[in-house]
Amino acid sequence: MSDDTPTSDQAPGAPHPRETLRIFGQDAAEQAFLSAYNSDRLHHGWLLSGPRGVGKATLAWRIARFLLATPPADDGGLFGAPPQPETLDIDPDHPVCHRILAGAEPGLAAITRSLNDQGRLRGEIVVDDIRKLGRFFGLSSADGGRRVVIVDAADELNVSAANALLKMLEEPPARTTLLLVSHQPSRLLPTIRSRCRTLRLSPLGPEDVQAALAQTETEIPAQPDHLAALAAGSVGDAVRLINLGGLEIYAELIAILGTLPRMDRQRALALATAAAQRGAAERFELLLTLIDVALARLALTGATGAAPSPEAAPNEAEILTRLSASPHQARRWAEVAAVVTARGRHGQAVNLDPAALVLDTVFKIQEAAGQNR
Structure with missing residues (x-):
């Protein structure tokens, strides 16, 4: 995809979530995922829910980097199992980070609204977007590594696409984690929700909003209180208001x-x-x-x-x-x-x-x- 192609998973004027290494104000959600990972209860489907712009997509890409860059624990190794990770942080110089930034990570697939035949962004995710995952699973299964799918936003799935995704949640490919970003979980099929573990993200406090804005290199306005009141804890809304x-x-x-x-x-x-x-x-x-x-x-x-x-x-x-x-x-x-x-x-x-x-x-x-x- 060229740099000037419109995307549906990026706030205007803000970096793409794959470029954002840190997340602010969502420690509870991050620790809930780490707890599941460290206790060998890593569910195959995760629903990242919460208001728009609070970091759901950023957390999804952060989880994807972590899963693809962290080798499975090997209790039979000479030196025993490695220590359990305490954070989702991955060294920015790690090859997985470089491949994700370049859009060249073979273990990762990102599903968003695609372009129609006229080159315009569709209003929904269609079934063909989900069917592409079949080829992705076929190409990446030989290396035996993890695979991660990000759907952003799952609310935009049309009926056929939702049913196709449901089949994958019911019979997930081996060593695959599906991360569904959702602003309005009530719009999803109840059967999709029931097959995912939910990570709920909350609106950010004013200090976390400012820290997140600084990470995007967005200039903080002269009236930060006014911005905090209107953005209501959403970094995405804050960027939109400023720009x-x-x-x-x-x-x-x-x-x-x-x-x-x-x-x-x-x-x-x-x-x-x-x-x-x-x-x-x-x-x-x-x-x-x-x-x-x-x-x-x-x-x-x-x-x-x-x-x-x-x-x-x-x-x-x-x-x-x-x-x-x-x-x-x-x-x-x-x-x-x-x-x-x-x-x-x-x-x-x-x-x-x-x-x-x-x-x-x-x-x-x-x-x-x-x-x-």
């Missing part, structure tokens, strides 16, 4: 909310126009997400009697508290959030004009603010 100007978009959105109940329509129009610019599809998607976030934080403010902390934008706490000062207003904002989210996703699905969709959303919010007075 797409998400902090600035959210600050402008909150400033517009601050003009309610008499909306500053010029600022709203400018926000909508920016979302409709050519090539701004990712920023438009981010704007819709940030509108959802703002409405959720409005509802939370009224329900709890206090604005979420830390703030995600300048003066956010004062603005949210004024607009959502009671449980009644919180319920109203929650209802608006449900309507706005549904209308926004429908508008995307039918390719409505982005500017018109954003304005419609903003005016719906203005209407709710007037009713909440």
Whole structure:
């Protein structure tokens, strides 16, 4: 695959998970895997679940490096069995690491959404992607070593692909470990979930997010608290926010909310126009997400009697508290959030004009603010 080919398992602007040697904030998941490995209870199927962007794919590639670079214990050797590993760390100069970075490790197969005949990324993993594993198992079985398969993300399997993968989980090839990355395990076949051991990854704390960002060489913004509030413990979301100007978009959105109940329509129009610019599809998607976030934080403010902390934008706490000062207003904002989210996703699905969709959303919010007075 060429360097300019789009991939579905890499956050925009971030290194690919295979290039990320360290993982932060997921010690419990890593130790759970090591415990199984060291006690000879290494399951053939592992489900790595948790919110998007918390390190599931990074952990999958880290496990793959470890399994392929760590020789099996040999109790019959002259010097006895080697000491049990205490970490998944592998020397970056190990040949397995070099081969994985080059995409040339024969013991590893990565399954993601592939390209269609027009060279565009498919919306799902198809059965042909899974059937390729048959050839992979045939080619790599002669060396007698371990084999690892990473599926990222398993949520994207269509029905035929899911059933094909299920057969492999039911009758796994010898010395093979399947690592399934899943953002929403409820979307998987129950039979797939039941045949995997689950490693649950949690959102990262602010310090771990900053450490992970430093590893990706992403510049930390001047308002790290704002980033922490919006990223909600997801390094992937943090990278996306930084690269797409998400902090600035959210600050402008909150400033517009601050003009309610008499909306500053010029600022709203400018926000909508920016979302409709050519090539701004990712920023438009981010704007819709940030509108959802703002409405959720409005509802939370009224329900709890206090604005979420830390703030995600300048003066956010004062603005949210004024607009959502009671449980009644919180319920109203929650209802608006449900309507706005549904209308926004429908508008995307039918390719409505982005500017018109954003304005419609903003005016719906203005209407709710007037009713909440």
